[in-house]
Amino acid sequence: MENQKRNGGSRKPKKEEGRALRFLSAIERAGNKLPDPFMLFIYLAVIIAIVSWVMSMLGVSVTTPENEVVEVNNMLSKEGLIFALSSMLDNFTGFAPLGLVLVMMFGIGLAQHVGFFEVVMRGMVANIPKSLITYMVIFTGVLGNIASDASMVIIPPLAAMIYYSVGKHPIAGLLTAFVAVSAGFTANFMIAGTDVLLSGISTEVIQGQYSDARAVSPLDNWYFMAASTIMLVFVVAFISKKLIEPRLGEYNPEFADKSILTAQIEKLRPEQKRGIRNAFIAAGVYLILVSLLILPSNGLLRGENGEVLQSPFLSNIVPLILMLFIILAVSYGFTAGTLKKISDIPEKMGAAMKEMSGFIVLVFAAAQFIAYFEWTNISTIISVNGSIALENMNMTGIGAMVGFTIISSIVNLFITSGSALWALLAPVFLPMFYQLGYDPAYTQVAFRIGDSAFNILSPMNPYVVMLLGFMKRYDKRSGLGTLMSLMLPFALLILAAWIIMFVIWSLLGLQVGPGVDIRL
Template identity: 55%
Template sequence: MSTAQMEKKGLFNRFLNVVEKVGNKLPHPFILFIYLAIFLMIVSFIVNLFDVTVTHPTTSEEIVAKSLLSKEGVLYMLSSMLDNFTGFAPFGLVIVMMFGIGLAQKVGFFETFMKSTIIRAPKGLITYAIIFTGVLGNIASDAAMIIIPPLAGMVYYAIGRHPLAGMAAAFAGVGIGFTANFLIAGTDALLSGITTEAARIIIPDYTVTPVDNWFFMCASVVMLVFVGAFITDKIVEPRLGKFDPKYADQGLINEKISNPTSQEIKGLRNAVIAGGLYIVILAALIVPVNGFLRSDEGTIIPSPFISNIIPIILIMFILVAVVYGKTAGTIKKSADVPTLMAEAMKDMSGYIVLIFAAAQFISYFNWTNLSTITAISSSSLLQNANFTGMGFVVSFILLVTIVNLVISSGSAQWALMAPVFVPLFMLLDYDPAFAQLAYRIGDSTTNNISPVNPYVIMVLGFMKRYDSRFGFGSIISLMLPYTLIILVIWIVMFLAWNLIGIPIGPGTGVYLDQ
């Protein structure tokens, strides 16, 4: 069956066509938040007319719906606009993280690491190396998506394997694994900031830290590598069959893999040594009972180390980036450091614009009390229906997978869902970080089949260079085994983690009282 026939036939492909059309008609996330704010104004006016109230379950305070279209509401929107933006929890966290991560990306550290890991891997471990590099490479954001899939295709072709299988493995690692890492990444800072804003609807001084999902995410890296490699070797590559170069771009077939230079390898080595020494010094300040970064009571959780994790990580990335850049020659003088940081910030401009609109919407939603009213009413409904256990949590994960098909931005989607679902989870006695973790699973697994994800189209373009017959239906069918199998295994892992009672992060469990 030809690719064109595959794309036209089948219930699933027809469903994907509908999703693609709907997703393509959605406005830019910035405009979407503007529309939602306008919709919220209308809803708050109507709900206020009916004097809707609920009783807060913990404080017994009566919560009254307020209208944004009242004099008080209009004045609030005008007077709070700047504070909503500058005081938005994820804003400062992500900007600061990107100073270090962006610098490391601009000097070439991540690209050299990715190439070295994949090219030097033994043939028998190449699939594992590709997926592992893809998962860890998400810390470099867009760079991983641009570098790893094409490189993986070239490596697979060079060792006599189907290049599209290598690209599929890389795309699965970067896309489905974008939220998992051994390191604390920008995603952790961004999501925890949004979760904190939502959690404070119920508990005003509550804070979710970037490390609150770290234990589970570390274990997820291992799961993703082994499961992803199994799917690639046992399902995806056999299904692709023998590679036929007659449909490939001949210029691509003749390309040679660009190995890192000796200077780049030396830079990588020195950067790793510098990072290792930094970690040793950090350990010396944490491990001893009277360590400088422990709390006054001698604990690690909580401690200055946990509360200051972002600047600690920032320093590490700047150190690694500077050592690499000086050795590899991408940093020639001290002035290059702030210049490269500024270039990295240019890549964040779209995020900053989006955050402005998202911050206004979340603030308005909280001010009207509609978020609290929705959460309390929903929790009461679920409790009356006795639907408050893991069935509810799994249903939430599946809901996220569906929403992700039409909203490609993970931060925008969580900014929309968190103000309702985080308080709802909390009223059902679940920790906000647990709700965030459930969201991350659902959001990650459908990234590679979302018709509105621009990287699906970008990777499709890479794949068409190896097979001109490849179309949208082809890449979806190629990536679907990763999505379905990893989703099931990730949910099972998530439930088992809960049943065993392992913390999902330092000092963070499933329930609020842990």
């Protein structure tokens, strides 16, 4: 322990670092061999076409539970070629997540570009009692995913400075904040862009194969993800306090970049404080007005017979959330001075859209792959045979879902884009579990757990490299093995805790979202 204090706890035994580095290096080598996600979907579409030709030649078919015989459609036939050409634009423009995500980003992107999210996050973690610092950093990090990747750049270095200023190990703050943002990326009290994106892909897949299936709403995982936010705060805090901080020991600034130790947390300026105040007041007025359209039994946003679950309110939740973010951004921007004139609003929205160009390009390829997968009926054949195989193995319960969560975690080490990974896995697993009677929104929850927990382990995640850069500023001896040995307990224990929560939630039969049961 004494030696650990002298070296600041940032160096681990060589044998341990060796194992960690070999593990990371193997993942990195395998991941680097994968093509860019755009090209990955192009290659998969080509593979689907070839496989459909082979399966068609072999006369492969399946009988559905409705006693309908489904045969493989050949993508390399005349009909397949015509389908590929005639559906290309519709596959892209009609892809459910595209419009939903772009619309959401008008509001979220505007709030980000006027500085609203950064100021709120800084305000949340500054000037808090030392005993609550860990919990507040984690809470802010988990909620920070609403600002997308910006939170990964803002919160960890800010947490490190706060930890150092109160005599705690800055690397502990850095890592704890990064884990909260990255491993907790899918949890939140609010509906975020992730909810819109994943639910859109789920709807595209499940309705493409089962036309009578209901659409998956951005609200359909809200209960589980809101509860996950609370769980993550306490689990991450426990790991940080009981495992990471003791392991790091007392901080030794001898090996630090001196400039980082003298860095000061920028205090909020008066106009920024007024901006936050006015933004929340305006948002409060907006929420009251929306409530007046929902709470009365004859409210304008209620459905037939006063229904709330089947109502214009829930079916139009994305435009309502968009307006909320625009109100927050505009109120803050004009008060704080980051917006000078009305024309600045579309300009900053346009800047946010430029950042979505990579997503738009990816969607084009993913949409073609999913459309081909469904048109060839390969998805139906896999889902029916897969569900039959699970039934024969007596794996039709929670165990199968937990297995899917673990698969998602492992694959996430190589494909870090949540949207790309879900677009890849959803066409196979959503119909398979749908055949077993599970609601697609429930299957989506199982994926989100696995996708999030292992984000912090993947060397393919560019923010892991950024994190290592920050670590080296506080201790130049830090290496990838050091980082890995500290991240591994977080990843494994968070995944275990989340799976336990998922199992208990399932056993109790709780809804994962408003009106969304586990079973169909």
